[in-house]
Amino acid sequence: MSADNWLADTRTSYDTVAVNYANQVRNALSELQYLRAALMLFADGVRAAGGGPVADIGCGPGQITAHLHELGLDAFGVDLSPGMIAVARHDHPHLRFAVGSMTNLSLQAASLAGLLAWQSLIHIPDEEVPTVFEHFHRVLRPGGLLQLLFHTGDRSRLKTEGYGGHPMKVYVHRRQPDKVAAWLRDTGFKVEAQFLLSSPDEEVSHAVLFARRKPHE
Structure with a gap:
């Protein structure tokens, strides 16, 4: 699977589902108090660092970019899919x-x-993750904060x-937090915290991971 192929497939897939996806997630964050708490911690960490x-x-x-803006951050969004970006610009003018690739x-x-x-790293093959983290x-x-879900x-x-x-052709990669944390450390990040979001009513668990570019580099 070449980089061009999986990137093109991912872009086309999300172009195809952009409108339906947006309708599905538009108000989802209001029901996810633990994820809202993670975003608040992120916003507090960014402000604390200046x-x-x-x-x-x-x-x-x-929708997450907009929530970060509501939390007082100077937030902007980047996505591989032009279709998704078109919806984002329409919903949050x-x-x-x-448009861009991680x-x-x-x-x-x-x-x-x-x-x-x-939930965007889940589409990146293992062999490409170190390159993404280097970017x-x-x-x-230095001192900048990273949060992954x-x-x-x-x-x-x-x-x-x-x-x-709608038809899609996109790989979804599930990973253990320790594996992702090891990649981050190898890239030069300091991993500050990680926690697991798991519910007996949900099929898939999620990890939230906080890391920081070391302040004296």
């Missing part, structure tokens, strides 16, 4: 959104006070349908 621009990477239709971020070095990647490390300023587990699957029955 504030500044924050990137929501893999922002989808922009007062915010900034751009595998090749076109952001200036040390330009961000914080970076958030929620995250490069664009964060991802599915936990030990397997990958090909998703061929979703969000209203």
Whole structure:
């Protein structure tokens, strides 16, 4: 599976489901108090380090970017899918959104006070994750905060349908938090905290991981 192929498949898949996906998640955060708490911790951490621009990477239709803005952060969104970015711009015209890939971020070095990647790392193959983390490390300023949210587990699957029955071709990779934390440390991040969100009523558990670019680099 070449990088061009999986990136193209992921982009096309989310272009196809963009409107249905946005309708499904538009108000979901209001019911997820523990995830809202994670975002509040992220916002507090960014402000404690002096504030500044924050990137929501893999922002989808922009609902998390908008919530970060409501928390007082200077947040903007980046997503691989032009369809998702079109929806985000329509739903949140007062915010900034751009098409881009976390595998090749076109952001200036040390330009961000914080970076958030929620449920977007799940589509990145293992062999590409270190490259993604190198980009995250490069664009964060020293002391900048990173927060990841991802599915936990030990397997990958090909998703061929979703969000209203539309065809998709996208891999979903579940990973253990310790594995992701090890990749971050190898890249030069300091891992500050991780916690698991698990419910007996939910099939999939999620991990939230906080890391920081070391302040004296």
